[in-house]
Amino acid sequence: MAAVRSGDQFLCSICLDLFTEPVSTPCGHNFCRRCLSQHWDTSAPCRCPLCNELFHIRPELRVNTLLSEMVSQFKQEAGSRSEVSKPGEVSCDHCSAPKLKALKSCLVCLSSYCESHLQPHLSVPGLKSHQLMEPVDNMEDRMCPQHHKPLELFCRSDHSCLCTMCALLEHQSHKFVPLKEEFDQRKPSLQQTQQQSRHMVKQRRQKIQELQSSVQLSQRAVDREKSTGLQAFSALIESVQRSRERFIQELQEKHRHIQTQAEALLQQLKQEICELEQRSTEAEQLLRSEDHLHFLQHCPALPPTGLKDWSSVRLELEPFEGTAAQALTELEENLKETFTEEMKKVSKPKNKLLREQQFAVDLTLDTDTAYVNLSVSNDLKQVHHTNQRMFSDSPQRFRSLCVLTKQSFSSGRFYFEVQVKGKTYWVLGVAEESVDRKKIGTLNSKYGYWCIGFESGNVYVNYHQPRVPLSLKRAPQKVGVFVDYDEGLVSFYDADTADLIYSFTGCSFREKLFPFLNPCGNFGGSNSAPLILTAVKK
Template sequence: MAAASNPLSEDQFLCSIFLDVFTDPVSTPCGHNFCKTCIIEHWKSSYRYQCPLCKKVFNTRPELHVNTFITEMVIQFRQSAQQKASSSRSEQQVSEPGDVPCDVCTGTKLKALKSCLVCLASYCETHLEPHLTVSGLKRHQLINAVENLEGRMCTKHDKPLELFCKTDQTCVCMLCTILDHKAHSVVPLIEEYAGKKAELGKTDADIQKMIQKRRLKIQEIKHSVDLSEKDADREISEGVQVFTALMEAVERGLNELIKTIEEKQRMTQKQAEDFIKELEQEISELKKRSTEVEQLSRSEDHLHLLQSVQSLNTHHPTPTKDWTEVSVCPSSYEGTVERAVAQLEETLSEEMKKLLPEFELKRVQQYAVDVTLDPDTAHPYIILSHGGKQVKHGDVKKNLPDYPGRFSFHTYVLGKQSFTSGRSYFEVQVQGKPYWNLGVARESIDRKGGITLSPQIGCWSIWLRDGKEYKALDAPPVLLCLRSWPQKVGVFVHYEKGLVSFYDINAATHIYSFTHCSFTDKLFPFFGPCLNNAGTNSAPLIICPVNRTY
């Protein structure tokens, strides 16, 4: 009953030496069980007789006794396993087109699970059992079922292709190495297999790297498309605003033109109506007089006629206005459209001057970065605020470590943030300072000696001197004529495009741009507060948060 409730398990009958079901099980004096052949071979390969399990050492080779109990149990287990295999045969999958059939099955062929490279045959689950249990067959090399096992035989010598000729890069049999490939470099298939597998692993790793690079490139391209789409949407939005404003200006110009022409026409029409009214009034008076003259001419009373004629001339004189030279000239509209168009051109020009810089400024402000001042670069005369957002001249030289990056000749300071790619923007308040320098400088700019600021020494900046002379420190310097004095200056850098631009924030106008620059080094925000100049220049340069509502 116990056997029925506890079916035999293969783990109970495994030899601990070769880890398979016991064959001729024997017991050692210490009570452990092994296959007879396994324990004998184990002791032959060892310099002493020791139990592989408990490590007990025997002075002489101990006598081995057949374990009849385990032998009977092993027989029962094998019979049970065979019955189980037999019963499971009906459950195995029948070979279908495309499957590898079992070479042993008769009648209905079952699907093979493994192929033996030694037997050159493929086996279903049932017929594979001997290769899993018989010690001699267990040494055979099994692989997943494959077709055309004959292709694994040497066609010339009808022997298994067990070796690989590195010289000819082909698989060979044992006889080939003696006859056709003598003196060639020949290795076992498994050795070449390991090498080739390692090469394939490296190749696959290289391929995976290439795939990853291409995936990253796809992401980069998609990101570029997304940026392009955003830029396109923004440009369309700004374009709609600009053209809407221009169309409104055109519509106002057209309305003014129509109003001017209609006003001229109304004046002409009123003049004509006044003339016609006056003429119709004179016609009415003349008709009256004609009637009186006609009635009087019929009179035969001499005295009455004479008296009446005198009275008629006195009280109802004939109208005397000469209408010969009176006329209504059609209004002249010549040049009206031309003048309106000229006025429109001027209006549009003013609108564009107003709109385009505003949109340009809004466009660059979206690339705002948070800039703080780097105290390790500040000249000893310079004073920085606690938060690193303000800088001014202190008039007193501080005792500071002479770091390699610190300016020791000119009173300059750099920002902590570097620009190495893409677009960057920051704003600085210069209000109340008649002297200042502002821009960007490359990391390698000379910090210890006297320099003249220009792109050649690695600085792209503008300055104000004496509260009125603005210059772009290009090569040569460019005098800037500004409509108003900037209170706040925006600095924009496009690294790849080689562009540095400056903007008057409050006026929303462009000040100056350095173009076609070649950037290969890190760029840093560059500040020069200049001397206090007896207190007239004591206001600090202030790095401001960017307000995109201008």
Template sequence: MASANTSWFEVNFSCSICLDVFSSPVTTPCGHNFCRTCITKFWNEQVQYKCPICNKIFDTKPDPQVNTLLSELAAQFRTTVRVKEQPCVEPAEVPCDVCTGTQLKAMKSCLVCFMSFCQTHLEPHQRFAVLKGHRLVEPMDRLEDRMCKKHNRLLELFCPTEQVCVCQFCTETDHKSHPVVPLKEEYEVKTAQLGKIEAELSQMIQERKQKIKVVKDRVQLSNKDADIEIANSGQVFTALIGCVEKCRDEFNQTVQEELKSTEKQAEDLIKELEQEIEDLTNRCSEVKQLSHTEDHLHFLQTFRSLKDPPPTRDWTTVEVRPPSYVGTLRRSLDLLEETLNMEMKKLHNAVLKRVQQYEVDVTLDPDAANPYLILSEDGKQVHDGDVKKVLPDNPKRFRQYVFVLTRQSFSSGRFYFEVQVKDKTAWWLGVVRESIDRKGGSTWTPETGYWNLHYDNDGLVFNDDPAVCLPLRAELQKVGVFVDYDEGVVSFYDVEARDHIYSATGCTFTEPLYPFLNPCPCDYEGSNSAPLIISPVNQTD
């Protein structure tokens, strides 16, 4: 548009379409002058042939004649005409489709003309009534992609049936039986879906960040356990100087290798989690960028590829299982048994004191007790009554075997409890998982959900397949049970002897664990009538 100080020459020697000095000016039948290229392009894009200035409509496309005089005057003026300064287009910007020579930066794109215009060439859309009704949007390239390839019409509708953009003619042919909606309506639907996808991606990112924290915490706990084990073993080996140095080095090396393996596993998991976070973050950025676009076609064409998150791993069952060092030191000291008896006793005493710190207060559950069992009022003792009581049946109660569980269960962390077995000739005790068969069953191994010691005239056994026979212990009076749920360890201790009996390692726990007692029936002579007693921990022993 001409400014207030624009010269008379500039106004009269400028094309009203391109607003630049005439290039090959021609005159229409109504007497108005335009660049030949400008008027030809204008008529090619219109349904009716009319003058852009006076709107006179012509029945057929006119053949405008060259205006020789105007052409000569324009050529003379071209060297002095003042062209309004505008920014040149940058590589990432949309160029003006009208500019000749140096292309200027487009300020708007017209969805009717399918062209982009700089500020100067946008002026007709702001001045002429017929052009003011055109829809202008922020500059965008590849406007030709907005045209239906089959009908050469504007893509302004969306077919949900085939998930494609269509023109009005498509609804009368290929998509005649399909429901269609305006692009804007589908845009709003997909935008809402995009918000949900973004929220899901954000949630996945947070879950993986939390998993990294869990992995790091587990490694930190592994380091602490390793430090404790190394420190305790160091005390033993140092006391034995030369003959124990080799054994100590082997032990330390085993602990360090297991710890290194755990750290390597954690490092690999963290790298994989961080990579997934990076992939999800990139996808989240793409989703956010797409959610802010006003380009309906680009949005819908891109949406399909962003709807599904990138393939990721299911982390719900992935964990870093810290190494268990229970029994490692003892195996190292077997060759030095006679020399190390005193040091081993000191070590086991320290270990027992450490696990006793995880003491829990548990009481027996009368609703789970077999009808032959008699429980004390405080829920701490159980023995066989030799008479079956009439009790309400419920899913928790053991019917076939004289078993009983505690009221309390544990689904994480560490816990410890002690059971007095003094004066008993037969008993079972340990832990079981919640889903065990309480109405029948004939095997009581880790595979069926039982981790327990069994004592009778045949000796002391850890029930497994095959069974693990353990050395007989004189006057075994009290058994301590320690469980590390997360590490998958169940350990048994001779409390009075301050000694380790057995450990089941590498266990996999996926549901709550219950302390489990079986006092075994009394025999005909009345032996084994003593109760099993859940005892308070005495750490001064």
């Protein structure tokens, strides 16, 4: 079985490859049928290529079925152990489809070989001396086009790859080293360049996110202001429309009043006209009569009586002039009132923390950094001091009452809020990754802490010397912390009133920043309330 796995006995001594249709000579040696036939076709008389035994009559070649089956089995086993080459991988130059993944490339043969086709280079004495290397494509590119030798040297004078002949004939006065030596020297520099490139890519991607976030913030601000402005303009427009409708309605009512008067007078006039026309008809009939008695008996009184004197009758016209002016005056007063109300609405104080809160991050406390007597809640959002030992010592753990968050930041902006309600002492802010966690009394910007602290009703910039007291109208119940890493800014706010407490400006950050909390001692229960990382309402 070991022989089957090695495959040495399945190699044709003519083509140095696995047998194809293996045949046996009368002397007992095996060859590929095609290889042996071509050998005898070009040589006479017929001899065994291995032992040189002479055959006076050319033997009839028949396939050795047992050996053929064993070769087929070996190919199957070798194929199952080998992988079919994938896109981007070097494939064997001697495999028929599917091509297997190459294990080695030969600088002498300028070919790449899979496991089975590599066997001759591992077993045949004439091939063992060939230089093998990890599989690569385009083997011709690794040979000197002038001397047809492998490129093994690197000339540091003109920065080119050489073969040994190039070094002896054309680069005698130059400084050249083996490719591996130059590779080992350049690789760390390239790795550093790659890291720098990745860092710059990361920075630019973060900048893209920042710009996109700024655009989104701008759009949301536009939408909010547009909504507010449209409501104000709609209120003003509605006020104008109401005044317009009242103006038109007043004119129409005045006109209807005159129209009603006119209709009543017209009705009387029409009625009197009818009566006068009737009398005129009767008078005309009497005028045609010659009967003196009849004429005098029916002759009406002259002139006609009971009729209205219309000479002084006039319509009482409403004073239309000035109606528009009066309407506009009323509109002006209404607009002033509406304008004042809408100005109050659009000018009402907005949340001054709105921009910073857009950069809110979700933080959790890192128990691996917490002081041994700090108690951290299961959700990793709350911390307070306890008299019981909660953790064992470790290199990352603070000796002071501090705990870092798991999250760190090395660029961009971030914002978080901490509830300090019910506490009489506390410290919070951000710290550099390299702060001395075993040293006590260093909570100030000189030692890599940008923080504020609260003690006995007063808020201080820094908590250890030099600390500066701040004059605040009220003690904050919730503190917001905003950091702009690239601008070197750390600002603290009263999250409830959005008032700025203090800002560190012009900071020079060169490493990761971690938010940190220090609940201070519980002082017999008077300061037992926890510091709480709270969710930010955007």
